[in-house]
Amino acid sequence: MWIGGGGKVLFPPCAAIASAVPILQKDKAVAGAYVIELDNLAYSYGGGELLSDISLRLTPGSFHFLTGPSGAGKTTFLKLCYGALVPTAGHAVLFGKDVRQMDRDEIAEIRRRVGVVHQDCQFLDHLSVAENIALPLMVSGRDVSAEDQNLKELIAWCGLTHRAEARPPELSGGERQRAALARAVIMSPDIILADEPTGNVDWEMSERLLSLLVELNRMGKTVMIATHDLGLIRAAKTRVQARVLRIAKRRLQLAGADL
Amino acid sequence: MKLLSPAVLLRGEPQADRVVPPTGFTARLTLFAAAAMTFLAVFALALSLATGRLASNWSEELARSSTLRISAPAEQVAAQTEAALQVLATTGGVARARALSREEQQALLEPWFGPDLPVDSLPIPQLIEIIEDAQGYDPDGLRLRLAAEVPGAVLDDHGRWRRPLVKAAGRIRALGLLSLLLIGGVMGAMITLAANSALAANGQVIAVLRLVGARDDFIARAFVRRFTFRAFWGAALGMFLGLAALLALPEAQAEGGFLTGLGLRGWHWIWPFFLPLVAAMVSFLATGAAARRMLRRLA
Structure with missing residues (x-):
């Protein structure tokens, strides 16, 4: 089955990390010391302020959790981190460039460097799982075949080999999350933002997704996971040095001490 | 974009x-x-x-043709027709002119009166078809000459009904x-x-x-x-x-x-x-x- 025309995908070269797939190797230099800088950021919608006075700097290769009660603004915060929303006050600087200064094409370029996994991961239902995973390559103009070895390795890494030809509605919650994660990392992004990635899966699948995210972090990716699953955070802290942030009363706080 | x-x-x-x-x-x-x-x-x-x-x-076909109608007492029709043809023969811009036959005139009237119209017994005017050459004739000059030499002649250069037709077609x-x-x-x-x-x-x-x-x-x-x-x-x-x-x-x-x-x-x-x-x-x-x-x- 073909996703596009002929030709090979231009993936990064294979690395010696046995558990990794070549597609995930770090191949981009991050401009500046921070991948994301938020400076006195605020965001208002419909006359009400959802986020206020938020300042944060994410260094390359760091691991973060974002917690807070439902409706606190975690998803809004993540959207501000990949340019889906523009702050109403303050600055959001992504890869050294202020979001306000970017046009829509530049925002699109930024999104190729940020892998996003949503809780309600959306797919194109008329495409197969493999095609959906390869979608970022397709939209960036690369020809990619489902027979491509690198794509196969990525699908295998997520444990979806047997579901590669299925349509997204046929997948279980956990399979959808893993497919979304594979799609998020296929461009070898610098940052992975995951919004409640374990919200719809059982503990075993949560562990597996967490392992994949930790593995990506060890490859040099910056990871931020929005979750209210404290068990997941505790499990992660045994494997990776993670900073825990909390959004409460519209503001961002460091919340590691109570975990 | x-x-x-x-x-x-x-x-x-x-x-x-x-x-x-x-x-x-x-x-x-x-x-x-x-x-x-x-x-x-x-x-x-x-x-x-x-x-x-x-x-x-x-526009093209009607512009190149016109009709001369001879309305005269029956005994003068032939003479006036001959005189009109003489005038037309010496008029610059007229390529040819001919008197329509009885059958042709009957055919023209047939759509309105049917095929059994007794043309011979009716005081129908004689029609002369005029075909212009590329330069065309001067209708006003021809009318003056006809008025002097053929008193029963009426020139119809089709302009009166050709113009609205062409205008309608254009619209x-x-x-x-x-x-x-x-x-x-x-x-x-x-x-x-x-x-x-x-x-x-x-x-x-x-x-x-x-x-x-x-x-x-x-x-x-x-x-x-x-x-x-x-x-x-x-x-x-x-x-x-x-x-x-x-x-x-x-x-x-x-x-x-x-x-x-x-x-x-x-x-x-x-x-x-x-x-x-x-x-x-x-x-x-x-x-x-x-x-x-x-x-x-x-x-």
């Missing part, structure tokens, strides 16, 4: 083409709108071309062209509506594509190409149906008048084949504008 170039349009973009769901009511709406509008456009085009042809014929032609423009506009509007509906219905597709880093021009190209080809094939279908309907019209007869002459003649048959291309172009522009607008709104 960079949009689709004609080369890319024809070559296709497999990646962009795949991301838009292939079916939906907007696909059928676009096909139907393009087919129906092109079907109507074929008739508007035929009307426009036919009236143009009629106007041209009336019908303009009406046909206006209809073509309106049809093109309506087709553009309907395709724009269909494109807007498709873009709105595919909001999730657009959201996913944006999430994974698709540029707006990539998304727009996927929709524009899809709609352009749908409009082209719909218009091609409408064109063939329209041409079939034109072929089914009765042939123009001498007594058939204006309506039966509506079909296309000669090289005019080429024109309808441009309609699918025009429809595709209308769709290309309409969908491109709709896509840009919608993507800006969804941003």
Whole structure:
């Protein structure tokens, strides 16, 4: 089955990390010391302020959790981190460039460097799982075949080999999350933002997704996971040095001490 | 936002083409709108071309001919006819002139009075047909000469009824062209509506594509190409149906008048084949504008 025309995908070269797939190797230099800088950021919608006075700097290769009660603004915060929303006050600087200064094409370029996994991961239902995973390559103009070895390795890494030809509605919650994660990392992004990635899966699948995210972090990716699953955070802290942030009363706080 | 170039349009973009769901009511709406509008456009085009042809014929043929009527007492008709022919023979700009025979005059009256009209027993004026040469004659000068030499002669240069006919034909032609423009506009509007509906219905597709880093021009190209080809094939279908309907019209007869002459003649048959291309172009522009607008709104 073909996703596009002929030709090979231009993936990064294979690395010696046995558990990794070549597609995930770090191949981009991050401009500046921070991948994301938020400076006195605020965001208002419909006359009400959802986020206020938020300042944060994410260094390359760091691991973060974002917690807070439902409706606190975690998803809004993540959207501000990949340019889906523009702050109403303050600055959001992504890869050294202020979001306000970017046009829509530049925002699109930024999104190729940020892998996003949503809780309600959306797919194109008329495409197969493999095609959906390869979608970022397709939209960036690369020809990619489902027979491509690198794509196969990525699908295998997520444990979806047997579901590669299925349509997204046929997948279980956990399979959808893993497919979304594979799609998020296929461009070898610098940052992975995951919004409640374990919200719809059982503990075993949560562990597996967490392992994949930790593995990506060890490859040099910056990871931020929005979750209210404290068990997941505790499990992660045994494997990776993670900073825990909390959004409460519209503001961002460091919340590691109570975990 | 960079949009689709004609080369890319024809070559296709497999990646962009795949991301838009292939079916939906907007696909059928676009096909139907393009087919129906092109079907109507074929008739508007035929009307426009036919009236143009009629106007041209009336203008050229009637402009070169005129009629001289001799209304005189029966015993003077022959003499005045002879005198009039003499005058016409010496008039510059007259190529030839001849008196119509009784049978020809009867044939002219037959549509109104039937075939059994006793022409010989009626005081019918004698008609003389005048054919002009390329320069034409001076009607006012000829009238003065005839008034002096043939008192029963009345010159009719057809201008009195030719001008309104040509004017009417010209207006019908303009009406046909206006209809073509309106049809093109309506087709553009309907395709724009269909494109807007498709873009709105595919909001999730657009959201996913944006999430994974698709540029707006990539998304727009996927929709524009899809709609352009749908409009082209719909218009091609409408064109063939329209041409079939034109072929089914009765042939123009001498007594058939204006309506039966509506079909296309000669090289005019080429024109309808441009309609699918025009429809595709209308769709290309309409969908491109709709896509840009919608993507800006969804941003």
